[in-house]
Amino acid sequence: MFYEWDDGMKIGYPEIDEQHKGLFDFMNEFFAPCAAGAEREEIEKIIDYLEKYSQNHFTDEERIQVESNYPGYSQHKRYHEEFKIVVRGLRADLERMGPTPELIAQIEMAVGSWLVDHIQTEDMKIGKHIRDAQKWREELEAMRAANQLRDQE
Numbered sequence: 001m002f003y004e005w006d007d008g009m010k011i012g013y014p015e016i017d018e019q020h021k022g023l024f025d026f027m028n029e030f031f032a033p034c035a036a037g038a039e040r041e042e043i044e045k046i047i048d049y050l051e052k053y054s055q056n057h058f059t060d061e062e063r064i065q066v067e068s069n070y071p072g073y074s075q076h077k078r079y080h081e082e083f084k085i086v087v088r089g090l091r092a093d094l095e096r097m098g099p100t101p102e103l104i105a106q107i108e109m110a111v112g113s114w115l116v117d118h119i120q121t122e123d124m125k126i127g128k129h130i131r132d133a134q135k136w137r138e139e140l141e142a143m144r145a146a147n148q149l150r151d152q153e
């Protein structure tokens with residue numbers, strides 16, 4: 001179970017792209033070996049990481065959305081809150097059942113289908129929004145510059 005990063009997953013915002021890639025790197029280094037069974041501390045370390053990741057990374061992403069007036073912000077924030085609940089559930093399951101194969105499968109699903117899907121669909125939209133806004137600003141500036149030139153003639 002390896003998480004394969006490719007540059008097609010970049011949303012075009014370097015700070016966020018680095019954090020996304022960091023998730024893949026971490027999972028490949030620490031979670032992939034757990035497929036064959038894991039100690040409690042190893043799974044705990046992964047859940048700790050996901051918890052911190054969903055706090056810090058989501059906060060950064062939400063800040064960027066607010067700053068860029070992203071129209072899908074409240075929906076996106078809801079998705080983030082949902083993932084935090086998933087992570088709390090993983091922790092509760094670890095406390096209750098220990099590092100079972102079921103829990104490992106749940107983590108794999110949470111990251112593989114939730115986070116990776118989220119990056120490829122929802123986060124991608126933020127990237128597009130920022131690029132569009134940038135293009136719009138550039139066009140506006142070019143128009144202003146052209147008008148100024150015309151007024152000077």
Ligand SMILES: [Fe+2]
Pocket residue numbers: 061076080118122123
């Ligand atoms: Fe996100």
